[in-house]
Amino acid sequence: MNALLTTSAEENYLKAIFKIAEKEPGVVLTNALAAEMGTSAASATDMLKRLSDKQLVAYEKYRGVTLSETGNRLATALIRKHRLWEVFLVDKLGFAWDEVHDFAEQLEHIQGETLTERLDNFLGHPRFDPHGDPIPDAQGKWMRRTQTRxxxxxxxxxxxxxxxxxxxxxxxxxxxxxxxxxxxxxxxxxxxxxxxxxxxxxxxxxxxxxxxxxxxxxxxxx
Amino acid sequence: MNALLTTSAEENYLKAIFKIAEKEPGVVLTNALAAEMGTSAASATDMLKRLSDKQLVAYEKYRGVTLSETGNRLATALIRKHRLWEVFLVDKLGFAWDEVHDFAEQLEHIQGETLTERLDNFLGHPRFDPHGDPIPDAQGKWMRRTQTRxxxxxxxxxxxxxxxxxxxxxxxxxxxxxxxxxxxxxxxxxxxxxxxxxxxxxxxxxxxxxxxxxxxxxxxxx
DNA sequence: ATTTATTTTTAGACAAGACTAAAATGTTTT
DNA sequence: AAAACATTTTAGTCTTGTCTAAAAATAAAT
CATH class of the missing domain: 2.30.30.90 (Ferrous iron transport protein A (FeoA))
Known part of the structure; x- marks a missing residue:
C-alpha cells in the first residue's frame, strides 16, 4: 500500500535504467543513462541522487546504478501501462503500430492502479503489445516471447x-x-x-x- | 496549424478562467482565479503574466483577465478532451460517474489532436458526458443542455x-x-x-x- | 477627502529538472 | 608511475511553478 510519489521525469529515468539493464545486465553507467535519456551526464547525476534519496535505485558515485526492488516494481508497472495503452490505441482506436509510441509515452504516466486494471480487463488481458513485446501482469510477472530472429x-x-x-x-x-x-x-x-x-x-x-x-x-x- | 506549446499548469489555469467566466460572465479577478485553483493570489498573478506573454489571455494588472480567442479555443479543447475521456471511463471501463473526475483531469492533458478525434469516433461522437455536461465538437461548438432544475x-x-x-x-x-x-x-x-x-x-x-x-x-x- | 479595508502585485525564496563549464575521479597507455 | 584520455561529479545558472511577507493600488467608509 505504498503511495510512492514519483514525477514523470523520475519515471522516465527508471524506465531508461530498466531498459539498459535489460540489454546489458549489470550496473548502468551515468553516460549510458544520459545517452538513453537524450540529456547531459550532469543532469543524469542530479536525477540519480534524487532517485537514490527516494530509495528507488542503488547508486554509488562513479560506479553506476541499479534499480532497487521498489524501482524495479515501478519500472515494470510503467512498461505494463505503456504496452496496455498501445494495445488500446491499436485495437480500439485503430492506430497503426508505428503511430502509438508517443501517445503511450504520455499515457503511461497517468496515475491510478484501478485505471490500469480496468483497462487490462477491457482489453481482455492481452499478453503482448502490438509490437509483440510482452506485457507484465499486475504482479509484475513476465511472459517469455519467441526470440528467434x-x-x-x-x-x-x-x-x-x-x-x-x-x-x-x-x-x-x-x-x-x-x-x-x-x-x-x-x-x-x-x-x-x-x-x-x-x-x-x-x-x-x-x-x-x-x-x-x-x-x-x-x-x-x- | 498552430503547435501552441502549453504546460499542464497553464492549461489548468485556462480551464479555471473559462469555468469562472462561464458562471459569471465578464472579467475574471485574480483572487477568484486563485481560489478556483486552490493557490495564492501571488501565484495566480505570476501565471497570468506568463499566459499574457503567450497571448492566451488579455490581462491588465489590477483589472482582471479574459481569455483570448486562442485561449478560449484551447480551454474548449481541454474540456472536450476531459469529457470524452469521462465517457470512455464510464461507458467502456465501467467506472461509476463519481469515480472518473481525477483520471479525466490527468487524461485531458495528453497531447495530440488525432488521439482526441479517434477517441471521439470510437465513442460514437457523444454529445454529453456521464454527468450530462455537453461535449463541444472538434470545432468548439457547444450543444445546449436542458437547464431546468x-x-x-x-x-x-x-x-x-x-x-x-x-x-x-x-x-x-x-x-x-x-x-x-x-x-x-x-x-x-x-x-x-x-x-x-x-x-x-x-x-x-x-x-x-x-x-x-x-x-x-x-x-x-x- | 482622508482613513480603512480589500485586492493585487512585487520581492525574495524554494524545489524540480535542465544546461554549460570546470574540477575530480577512474582507466589506459607508455 | 606519470601522462593522457574518458567518465563522472560539482558548481553555478536558468525556467517553471509554487510559497510568504511586504508594498502598492483600488474600493469603501467615515
Whole structure:
C-alpha cells in the first residue's frame, strides 16, 4: 500500500535504467543513462541522487546504478501501462503500430492502479503489445516471447511474425507495406551467403529482405 | 496549424478562467482565479503574466483577465478532451460517474489532436458526458443542455434526469443510491413550501429530496 | 477627502529538472 | 608511475511553478 510519489521525469529515468539493464545486465553507467535519456551526464547525476534519496535505485558515485526492488516494481508497472495503452490505441482506436509510441509515452504516466486494471480487463488481458513485446501482469510477472530472429531460418522453413527488435516508425511502416504485421506467415526461399539477405514469400508475394531486417524481426518457426 | 506549446499548469489555469467566466460572465479577478485553483493570489498573478506573454489571455494588472480567442479555443479543447475521456471511463471501463473526475483531469492533458478525434469516433461522437455536461465538437461548438432544475417542477410533473450542477462524489453517489442516474425518470408528488423539499417517485420508490438536491439536479420535463 | 479595508502585485525564496563549464575521479597507455 | 584520455561529479545558472511577507493600488467608509 505504498503511495510512492514519483514525477514523470523520475519515471522516465527508471524506465531508461530498466531498459539498459535489460540489454546489458549489470550496473548502468551515468553516460549510458544520459545517452538513453537524450540529456547531459550532469543532469543524469542530479536525477540519480534524487532517485537514490527516494530509495528507488542503488547508486554509488562513479560506479553506476541499479534499480532497487521498489524501482524495479515501478519500472515494470510503467512498461505494463505503456504496452496496455498501445494495445488500446491499436485495437480500439485503430492506430497503426508505428503511430502509438508517443501517445503511450504520455499515457503511461497517468496515475491510478484501478485505471490500469480496468483497462487490462477491457482489453481482455492481452499478453503482448502490438509490437509483440510482452506485457507484465499486475504482479509484475513476465511472459517469455519467441526470440528467434528471421535471420536464423534456413530455406524451406516457415515462420510467424511474433515481434520486432527495432521499434522505429520507418521500420514498422516498411514491414506493414510488406504485409508483415504481427501474426503474418512467411517462408524463407533462399539465403544469400554473401550478405545474409533472404528471399522470402509472404502470402503470394516474394521479396528480398536484408540482413538488417532479418536481424530485427522475431518469428516463431512452424 | 498552430503547435501552441502549453504546460499542464497553464492549461489548468485556462480551464479555471473559462469555468469562472462561464458562471459569471465578464472579467475574471485574480483572487477568484486563485481560489478556483486552490493557490495564492501571488501565484495566480505570476501565471497570468506568463499566459499574457503567450497571448492566451488579455490581462491588465489590477483589472482582471479574459481569455483570448486562442485561449478560449484551447480551454474548449481541454474540456472536450476531459469529457470524452469521462465517457470512455464510464461507458467502456465501467467506472461509476463519481469515480472518473481525477483520471479525466490527468487524461485531458495528453497531447495530440488525432488521439482526441479517434477517441471521439470510437465513442460514437457523444454529445454529453456521464454527468450530462455537453461535449463541444472538434470545432468548439457547444450543444445546449436542458437547464431546468428539479426545484421548478410542480406536483404532478414528471422529468428525466439530464445532468447535475454539483459534481462532488458525495452528491453523485447519493443520486446513484436513489437510482437517479442520467436518463432516470421521476415524478414530483408533493412539495413542501416551508423548505422547498419535494416528495418524488423514482420507479417504485418514493423519497423526499431536499432543496439542495432540487437545486443541483437538471431534468427535462416530459 | 482622508482613513480603512480589500485586492493585487512585487520581492525574495524554494524545489524540480535542465544546461554549460570546470574540477575530480577512474582507466589506459607508455 | 606519470601522462593522457574518458567518465563522472560539482558548481553555478536558468525556467517553471509554487510559497510568504511586504508594498502598492483600488474600493469603501467615515
Amino acid at each position: 528471421l535471420l536464423t531460418l534456413s530455406p524451406g522453413q516457415r515462420g510467424i511474425v511474433t515481434g520486432v527488435d527495432d521499434h522505429s516508425p520507418t521500420f514498422l511502416q516498411y514491414l506493414a507495406e510488406l504485409g508483415l504485421s504481427l501474426g503474418a506467415e512467411l517462408e524463407v526461399l533462399e539465403r544469400t551467403a554473401y550478405d545474409q539477405s533472404a528471399k522470402v514469400r509472404i502470402g503470394e508475394r516474394e521479396t528480398v529482405l536484408s540482413e538488417k531486417v532479418g536481424q530485427n524481426l522475431f518469428v516463431r518457426i512452424i | 428539479l426545484l421548478t417542477l410542480s406536483p404532478g410533473q414528471r422529468g428525466i434526469v439530464t445532468g447535475v450542477d454539483d459534481h462532488s462524489p458525495t452528491f453523485l453517489q447519493y443520486l446513484a443510491e436513489l437510482g437517479l442516474s442520467l436518463g432516470a425518470e421521476l415524478e414530483v408528488l408533493e412539495r413542501t413550501a416551508y423548505d422547498q423539499s419535494a416528495k418524488v417517485r423514482i420507479g417504485e420508490r418514493e423519497t423526499v429530496l431536499s432543496e439542495k438536491v432540487g437545486q443541483n439536479l437538471f431534468v427535462r420535463i416530459i
